[in-house]
Amino acid sequence: MCIPIEMLAVRTFFRSILNPNHPEQLVHDVILNIVSEFEAKVMEVLIYDLKDDLYLAKMLIQDAEGKEHFIEMESSDAFAVALKAPCHVYVAKKLLELHIQNRLHWYDAYAPNLCEQLQEIDLNSLVKYPEDELSLFIQKAIEAEEFELAEKISKALKKKK
Numbered sequence: 001m002c003i004p005i006e007m008l009a010v011r012t013f014f015r016s017i018l019n020p021n022h023p024e025q026l027v028h029d030v031i032l033n034i035v036s037e038f039e040a041k042v043m044e045v046l047i048y049d050l051k052d053d054l055y056l057a058k059m060l061i062q063d064a065e066g067k068e069h070f071i072e073m074e075s076s077d078a079f080a081v082a083l084k085a086p087c088h089v090y091v092a093k094k095l096l097e098l099h100i101q102n103r104l105h106w107y108d109a110y111a112p113n114l115c116e117q118l119q120e121i122d123l124n125s126l127v128k129y130p131e132d133e134l135s136l137f138i139q140k141a142i143e144a145e146e147f148e149l150a151e152k153i154s155k156a157l158k159k160k161k
Contacts, residue, residue, distance in 0.1 A: 013083075028081045044082075046089075047095060048095075054075075057073055099132075114140050115141055118153065127156045138153045141153060
């Protein structure tokens with residue numbers, strides 16, 4: 001799943017990774033310093049909603065007494081914290097479903113001859129596609145009543161697992 005992040009945020013994050021002794025404290029560094037100062041631990045990050053094309057995120061921390069707290073933050077900062085903490089990033093099911101629907105619209109609009117193209121691809125090449133794309137390919141093949149192709153793609157998906 002692709003979540004857009006401002007280019008400035010990406011550059012700043014990579015600058016902090018490549019030069020960890022840089023004197024400038026970035027937002028995610030400050031967040032991690034505060035968490036550390038209170039002897040807390042970042043447990044996970046949750047991308048939970050989309051509002052006006054902006055992904056909303058929460059960071060779950062566990063304080064020194066074991067209590068859990070959610071802190072709202074920008075998704076770009078949440079990703080940076082998750083990478084530096086490190087911790088898992090979870091995405092709400094409704095966002096994944098929205099992502100899949102958007103991908104389906106993309107396939108409908110830009111790949112009308114998708115089944116023809118997929119029939120020419122061998123099984124080993126299909127295995128290189130991400131699982132979510134293979135699932136979409138199967139759905140499109142079934143919609144086009146290309147059941148042999150759907151079976152071929154399904155084999156590629158099983159081979160990945």
